[in-house]
Amino acid sequence: MYDPTFGHISIDGINIRSVNRESLRKSLATVFQDADLFNRTIHNNxxxxxxxxxxxxxxxxxxxxxxxxxxxxxxNRYDTIVGERGSQLSGGEKQRLAIARAV
Structure with missing residues (x-):
C-alpha cells in the first residue's frame, strides 16, 4: 500500500495511517468487474x-x-462446474462468486 501524496484515506472515519498495515491488508480485497473463474466447481472457485x-x-x-x-x-449446487471463465453463469453470478472468494 502507498501513502497518498495529499489528503488522507479513511475507512469508517478512521485514518488508515493509524491502522497496522498488515491488519489492513488482511481486511481488504479487490473484486474486479470481470471475475476470473476456472472450469471447476463453484466450491473450488x-x-x-x-x-x-x-x-x-x-x-x-x-x-x-x-x-x-x-x-x-x-x-449440482456447490458441485456445479461453472465452465471456462464461468461461461455457464451470468455476469452477476460470476461477480457474486468472486465476492464470496474475497470474503
Missing part, C-alpha cells in the same frame, strides 16, 4: 487460495455475497 476453508465457512461466505440461494438452485 470460491475456495481458491484457502486450503483450510471448511464447508461452513464457504457457505457463510456465499451467503454474505448473496450467492448461496442461486447456487442451491443449480442442479
Amino acid at each position: 470460491i475456495s481458491i487460495g484457502r486450503a483450510t476453508v471448511t464447508d461452513e465457512e464457504l457457505y457463510e461466505a456465499a451467503k454474505i455475497a448473496a450467492a448461496h440461494d442461486f447456487i442451491l438452485k443449480k442442479n
Whole structure:
C-alpha cells in the first residue's frame, strides 16, 4: 500500500495511517468487474487460495455475497462446474462468486 501524496484515506472515519498495515491488508480485497473463474466447481472457485476453508465457512461466505440461494438452485449446487471463465453463469453470478472468494 502507498501513502497518498495529499489528503488522507479513511475507512469508517478512521485514518488508515493509524491502522497496522498488515491488519489492513488482511481486511481488504479487490473484486474486479470481470471475475476470473476456472472450469471447476463453484466450491473450488470460491475456495481458491484457502486450503483450510471448511464447508461452513464457504457457505457463510456465499451467503454474505448473496450467492448461496442461486447456487442451491443449480442442479449440482456447490458441485456445479461453472465452465471456462464461468461461461455457464451470468455476469452477476460470476461477480457474486468472486465476492464470496474475497470474503
